[in-house]
Amino acid sequence: MNSRQLNALLILLEDPDQKIHHEVMHALKNLSFSDIEELEQIILQDTVSPQSVIEIQRIIHQLRVEETVEQLTNWKEGSSKSLLEAIFNISKVQYPELDLSFLKEEIEKIKRHIWLEINPKQTSFEIIQRFNSIFFHAFQFKRVPAEQIGPFAYFIPSILELREGESIGLGILYSIVAHELNIPIYGVRFPFNRFLLGYLDENNSLNGSTPSRSHGVLFYISMRENGRIMTKEHLDNYLKQVNQPGHPSFFEPASNTDIVKEYLVHIIRSCKSHLGYQKKASDYEKILTCLT
Numbered sequence: 001m002n003s004r005q006l007n008a009l010l011i012l013l014e015d016p017d018q019k020i021h022h023e024v025m026h027a028l029k030n031l032s033f034s035d036i037e038e039l040e041q042i043i044l045q046d047t048v049s050p051q052s053v054i055e056i057q058r059i060i061h062q063l064r065v066e067e068t069v070e071q072l073t074n075w076k077e078g079s080s081k082s083l084l085e086a087i088f089n090i091s092k093v094q095y096p097e098l099d100l101s102f103l104k105e106e107i108e109k110i111k112r113h114i115w116l117e118i119n120p121k122q123t124s125f126e127i128i129q130r131f132n133s134i135f136f137h138a139f140q141f142k143r144v145p146a147e148q149i150g151p152f153a154y155f156i157p158s159i160l161e162l163r164e165g166e167s168i169g170l171g172i173l174y175s176i177v178a179h180e181l182n183i184p185i186y187g188v189r190f191p192f193n194r195f196l197l198g199y200l201d202e203n204n205s206l207n208g209s210t211p212s213r214s215h216g217v218l219f220y221i222s223m224r225e226n227g228r229i230m231t232k233e234h235l236d237n238y239l240k241q242v243n244q245p246g247h248p249s250f251f252e253p254a255s256n257t258d259i260v261k262e263y264l265v266h267i268i269r270s271c272k273s274h275l276g277y278q279k280k281a282s283d284y285e286k287i288l289t290c291l292t
Helices: 003-012 018-029 033-042 051-077 084-094 102-113 124-137 156-162 165-179 232-241 257-272 278-289
Strands: 183-188 193-201 217-222 228-230
Touching: 003 018, 003 033, 018 051, 033 051, 033 193, 051 084, 051 278, 084 102, 084 165, 084 257, 084 278, 102 124, 102 156, 102 165, 102 217, 124 165, 124 217, 124 228, 156 165, 165 183, 165 193, 165 257, 183 257, 217 232, 257 278
Parallel strands: none
Antiparallel strands: 183 193, 193 217, 217 228
């Protein structure tokens, strides 16, 4: 729909006849993603009533959600499975003006500092110790206190700005930076909402262990404890303490698709538990559906 057609449609939105109003709203809801920018420009021109502006903004939001569904569907069916790309598309629902180049620049700043501190002669443990020193101390990222956890504790733009977030948000940011540095770190969906990162044993350091013991992971990294390095034995002992039977999936690196699904589940749960955000939960539920 071109600008002239869209303007004519929005003029009809002001018609007092409810039948016409209903037909116009129906037409607006069937606009394409490419019409979003045009709608935003019309709102800025102040040519429609405040009530119509509210309705148009609601339609713009719905279009953005549908656009995210389409983008993540393509992402799921594609081959690259870039975690940054998926997180960027999800973030745009809450931050419509977010630019991918901004996220890349912020991640590049962290990457550059860590890159200066590591070298091929260091062991995997030494690399993560230096990584943690930069990430948690130099950049001062930290886990938000439990009593202050809200939906924004999961969004990467907010975490980058405030330097704090929930474990899975921090873990995703940490793993994206690691990926940029070619460090083999992947998300692990441990139970009880304890999102961990696993350092893959790419050099076969665990050649004395059976696959069922190592799960291809050299060690684990806890976002709850500022990057504390943990072994499988640590995790086994924790499961015994809470009487939880172990399962191989608790220790294995998860796919980026599964990580994004877990991320959305956390956001939905947080939105539902906070007044003022409960309506947003349905947006993320719709997005999650395209990944299942």
